[in-house]
Amino acid sequence: MSPSEAAVTHRISDLLGASVAARDGREIGHVNDLRLAPGQAVRGVHVELVVEGLIVSDRHAGSMLGYDRRAEQGPWLVRAVVRRLHRNARYLPWSAVDDMAWTDRRITVDADKLMPL
């Protein structure tokens, strides 16, 4: 049941809120959420969930409350406010992560791979 002693484990809360910087040291923002996608292996009855990418926001304005997922989710006022707060949020595939310093909670990424949500 428990992971083998050799395996390195982390908590997802170590990643959430971690600072994200470009290769040249420029600050991009913070990890707002992690997108998980089904992997190849099956764990129990469920396929394993692999971290596929990061949602990076340029400010600590809290969760996007799901308004990044769908264009039409209402009510209009809340959507407009949340979108405005997170207007610079971007998606970054995990493959663009160069380095992950767990203790400093700092991620270095290839900023060219950032894409709109």
Added chain:
Amino acid sequence: MKKLFAVALGVLTAIGGFVDIGDLVTNAVVGSRFGMSLAWVVVVGVLGICVFAEMSGRVAAVSGRATFDLVRERLGPRVGLANLFASMAVTLLTFTAEIGGVALALELATSVNELLWVPVAGVAIWLVLWRVRFSEVENIFGLMGLALIVFAVAVWQLGPDWGDLWAQASSPKPPAEENWGTYSYYAVALFGAAMTPYEVFFFSSGGVEEHWKTDDLATMRSNVFVGFPLGGMLSLAIAASTTLVLLPVGVQVDTLGQVALPVAVALGKIGLAVALLGFFAATFGAACETGLSVGYSLAQYFGWQWGKFVRPRQAARFHLVLLLSTILGIAVLLTTVDPIKVTEYSVVFSAVALPLTYFPILVVANDPDYMGEHVNGRLANGLGTVYLVLVLVASMAAIPLMLVTKAGQ
């Protein structure tokens, strides 16, 4: 036929269960000081509670998740915890006021001092929370609460000048003896009393307790959209009764006895007996609801097993919270604090806490991951947005108004 009976029962208990100590006291106070000039707030508040109770009930039926589940899930553990503290404090205050209300009702019936009734009422409430089936609590006290219809009968019996009452209701401004400060303060208090957050904690958790499914949505809606407005009519009848009997002679309500006085004047001993029964049922039922709501919100934040659909031992932490809250409520009342004062503060702080509850409900009721095809329609979202703004305004105005008016003096 059985379905019809279920719907009728649901509507009746929604009417009888609508009024609690906060509605009783605030409406009576407002009637005796402002006449019907604040009736519009009751109407606005009742529509608001309908909108959000329907939303939270729909979320509960479709996703099986009650309101405080959503609060933490959407706002995260930190904001959720702050929200939990605030909501629980307000609900505990309301719970205390309800226990005090039960004691005051028993005092009025027996002339045995309220302080002696407090422990008795507290223990009785705890026993009901411990042993009695959820639907029985709802049905028994909801039906008994219908006794408050006596206030409507009393108003009719007093033979008021309906045109004058309507004139007051249709001119939303303070009467000559009052100013805009106290008027606004009591507007916020009435709004808080009508929309108390515990009502949606209880309503949505009750939906999960009773295993509502999407098939039950129609029944739930009829309870909300027929039952709550008729319950709101009882609030207005209470305000009208004190407007007619107490306002003209300069009596400002500050005890529960004064709330009952217009009924005695209009209908005599039988009416008074029915009113006292109504007070007892309304406060006892609401005490059970608020007590459960404290347990619901705490358990849902932490993900503990909660509810009366399992044995107490299977929801040990939940039942421990119920026990401790009851002890706390009794202890606060035994400091000889006036339950009516506790009530007045509880409705104002309810107004402060409103957005904490209603914002997450509005967001989740729009999330198709939760709701599938049952997401909010345009009407629910339009009203929901308007009320979100209203609730924010009331919440921000409540404390300044309380300070400026010295709590409505």
Added chain:
Amino acid sequence: MDGTVAGRRYDAALNLLDRQIIDPDGGLVANVDDLELTERDDGRLVVTALLVGPGVLGPRLGGRLGHWTVAVWRRLCAEENPKPGRIDAADISRIDSGVHLAARPDDRGVDGLERWVDEHLIGRIPGATHEPE
């Protein structure tokens, strides 16, 4: 809505964290207080467990309150170096508005407080085992 459909993507914070964990009998187990990620050989991170309890909730609360939460939890735990409650990701059967498990967790770390309260307080009150009517 059906969490078992292949290809469904989840946002960890939005769709998993802070959700209710439900056992196969419909019992409420805990909330997802954190997720355990394991580094695969190729450097990818895989969700390997749901973590529950004050020991993991505390750090997420942050600040002094978070510190206290963890400190009190450590003090109350019998072990020298207590591990947080852990539910293996292999036990997840479905993810919708809650996280459903295929098996009932029997790890003490998951509901230690519930059992303590049951054994020492609630279970001792007459009527504690009466049937849910």
Added chain:
Amino acid sequence: MARAVVVLAAVAILGGCVTPVTGAGTYRAKALSSVQAAISETETTRITLQGVERGRIFGPTADVIVTGNETALGSIAATLGSVQPPAGNDRIRDETSQLLSDAEDAVAAARIAVRRSDAAGIRDALTEVQKVTKQLERAEQALVSGPS
């Protein structure tokens, strides 16, 4: 932070609505609100006694209501008594406290009669309570209409 600013702004705006009062004006206003609060109590007693006379209200309920009025009058008198009257307000103070004390006595008599279910006592107490209410109303008028 933004919230604090809004709150402060609201306090400032609403605070502007409250008329500033001088020392003597404050005392007069306090006396007036005591008198009005006292009328609220004596009128409640009056309605209750009339209800008892006509058999429209239970003895225990009437007892609780009237006892509540008596307690409230006691605390109204105590609150006003604890206020230091500015020079030149002694007459207001003396008259108001005398009235409040009369009101308390009348309501106490009512309470005693109600507890004894003493019909004659209730009738007498009702007369007394109505008398003191009239006096309170005259005092209210005097306090409203300005310095005497």
